Amino acid sequence: MASRPPEKWRAYMADTAREVAAGTLPPECPGAADLYPESLLRTTDAALEVFEVEVRALRELSEEAVFGAVERVVLALNAIDRDEQHGGPHFFTEEREELCDYIDLTLIEHGVDVAALAARRGIDRGAITDRWRDW
Template identity: 45%
Template sequence: MATRPSARWRARVDEEATEIAAGTRAPRDAFLSELFPESLLAATDKALHAFESEMDPLHDQDDGQDFEVIRRVVLALNEINEDHNGAGYETEERGAVPLHRSDLDGTRHRCPCSGSEARHQPHRDHR
């Protein structure tokens, strides 16, 4: 199974806190705990857990069902982002969020409909 982006973000926050405690990073140079607050990480974990749970039984199903699950996680992540004043997911973070089962099991191509891209795909309804 793929590592959730939120686990990588949490590790970066922890690493920065360790550097501050060790004196190898000045507190004024620290920003990751603000960029990735625990509320964002926990909400992201919850949304991705639901996504993974819904995708797992669809392993041998057609893509139509996949896209409905993907649509729901995109909407959930958009809501999380809005709850964090639009600062929760920047371009790099959106690219790290797995939105297709290939990122979970390595068998298929990634869905191109992450984040704001999902809202601008004219051929898919992501509302």
Template identity: 50%
Template sequence: MAERPTTSWRHGIAHEAEELAAGTLDPDCACMAGLFPEELLAATDAVLDTFEGDFPGLAGASDTQILAMVERVVLALNTVNEAHNGGAFETDEREQLCDYIDTSLTEHGVDVVALTARHGLGRYQLADKWRKW
């Protein structure tokens, strides 16, 4: 199953905390906890919980239904990003979120390549229509 980006971000925070505690990381170089405050992680997880809750409905879903699902998750992530002054998701985080959406859909039987092609989109443009982050 696709790993949520928030899981990776939490691992990074924990690893950095271990390095700080061991004295192997200069505190001036520690950034993970600042980049990913708990409120951001919780809000992002809430969005992904809702997205994952739609997975059972993917079996036999139409393109319109799948695209509506993608639109909902992307718009909700836009809201999270806006709540953090438009800076919640930087380049790496954006790529991780888009990959998570794509991989999750694929794991639940959606042929994302065919879906995007049918709608005149490039392979990695599934979220672009709605994405503000």
């Protein structure tokens, strides 16, 4: 199963905190809790979990059903990124790529031929989230 991006973000913050504690990074180095607040990590994890459950439950892999699941997770992630509770936005280039890769891998793991799906819509494989994505 594809690992959710917040797992990587938590690991990065833990590594950075260890390096600051060891004195190999200066204390003002980003990577502490304000880079990825726990509220952001929790809500992103929850949105991705809902997506996983939804994709797993698809009885048919119709384009409409798959794109519906993609739309819902992207809209949820848009709301998370805009939520001022997290001090956002937080989804920048690296995070965007990780989230898009995660969506792609999750679909593949559940039997969706993402390349063929995108081709039938006349879009690039990497653009399956673009129609709804603000981040």
